[in-house]
Amino acid sequence: MTLWIGRECSVLLKKWLGLCVVCSMLILSACSFGSDDNKNKVIKNTPKGDDQKVTLIPQVNSKDYQSIQPKKPSDTRGYITYGVTNRTDIDELEMGLMRLSKDPFSPNDYVFQSGQYLTEKDINGMLYRKSKDTPHGLNPPLGDGKDVREKAENSPKILSYVLEQDYLKKSGKDEYKLGGVSLAISLNQVYADKVMDKEGKTYEVKKDLDINKVKQKGKEYAQEIVKRVRGKKGLGQVPIFVTLYLEAPPESLVPGHYFAKASVSQGSSSIGKWDKVDSEYILFPSSKANKDYKSDADIFNNFKKDVEDYFPNFIGVIGKGFYKGGELDNLTFDISIKFYDKTEVVGFTNYVASLLQNNFPFPGSVPVQIYIKSANQPEAVIVKKPDQDKPFVHIYRQ
Structure with a gap:
């Protein structure tokens, strides 16, 4: 029998960490609002019909969603870390689903x-291996083998998480009702796990999976998951938007990507046509960047050289490009450097900002974020949006 090590303690710790992260995000977000037009509104009636007050948080701009903050947190708040271990995948799984949901x-x-x-309970029921004790599990039973590690490797888990997001529509004055549900079905590209045998001995399992088989299996899982979602009270008639996400390998510096999406009409439990999602993250420098985006890889190397000219032997530069339809859509740089005093931070940050404004080799239509850090802490952030003449610069004061 396969067991998770310290599962109860692990889940509680991850939920607590998730709560801290979300609270921090809310505190930071609150600093962005100050005008009378953006005051919070109190909206009555949650999508489940409870007569409790919730807060409608205004969006930063018209391209983003306004958010409803429930009086009570979701039952699965922070639970995503139980199934998805790479922080970059967690961020993209959540934010990417919100980005794709803007279409429907x-x-x-x-x-x-x-x-x-x-x-x-619903999510666990899907993620478990199918067995006598967990008959509704979607992951395959343990395979054949001389020990639990070999059994796990011969029958790897594919499904890692199911993420739900709700989208509400105004139904009256200060009243909202559920208008649709978005689902992200996260799939392993690499099966990495720790299993325990009956004697308490633990084994590490790691196996690369056949991506084509994973994608096909994901579509099969999606059909069953939609049927189960339809059976939940309150979800029988709402439109469902379902997506498939392929996780990156565990140690990856860039996240995986969404590769398919489908819309399930109101009241239906069947997925018809799948549409391709053509987007991916690329790490600079990397062999994949040199192979698939050679021109951008060369441009990155030129920018990296310009940055390193400031302190040639003490700077590390990594780039992360987000591509949609083969075109660069967003660019992030992480720059690590050893500073000896704050004046060096100021001087170097201004130097990088001047490169971004006057000598940046990438197209000006691409949003850019640059994070500068020393060994132990963040030092500065530089942001340049397409509609800005000059980049925004912030230097942290510790």
């Missing part, structure tokens, strides 16, 4: 709320 659920007509319907 426009921010002009819908507001966002974290998933309120799927419970830990």
Whole structure:
């Protein structure tokens, strides 16, 4: 029998960490609002019909969703870390689903709320291996082998998590009702796990999976998951938007990517046509960047050289490009450097900002974020949006 090590303690710790992260994000977000037009509104009635007050948080701009903050947190708040271990994948899984949901659920007509319907029990019921004790598990039973590690390797888990997001529509004055549900089905590209035998001995399992088989299996899982979601109270008639996500390998510096999406019409439990999602993250420098995006890889190397000219032997530069339809859509740089005093931080940050403004080799239509850090802490952030004449620069004061 396969067991998780310290599962109960691990889940509680991860939930606590997730709560801290979310609280920090809310505190930071609150600093962005100050005008009378953006005051919080109190909205009555949650999508489940409870007569409790919730807070409607205004969006930063018209391209983002307004968010409803429920009085009670979701049952699965922070639970994603139980199935998805790479922080970059967690971020992209959540933010990428919100980005893709803007097509069926426009921010002009819908507001966002974290998933309120799927419970830990529901998600566990999907993620477990199928067995006598867990007959509804979607992951395969243990395979053949001389020990539990070999059995796990011969029958790797594919499904790692199911993420729910809810989108609400205005139904009256200060009242909202559920207008649609988005689902992200996260799949392993590499099966990495720790298993324990009956004697308490632990084994590490790691196996690369056949990506084509994973993608096909993901579509099969999606059909069953939609049927289960339809059976939840309150979800029988709403439109469902379902997506498939392929996780990156565990140690990857860039996240995986969404590769398919489908819309399930109101009241239906069948997925018809799957549409391709053509997007991916590329690490600079990397062999994949040199192979698939040679021109951008050369441009990155030129920018890296310009940055390193400031302190040639003490700077590390990594780039992360987000591509949609083969075109660069967003660019992030992480620059690590050893500083001896704060004046060096100021001088170097201004130097990089001047490169971004006057000598940046990438197209000006691409949003850019640059994070500068020393060994132990962040030092500065530089942001340049396409509609800005000059980059925004912030130097941290510790």
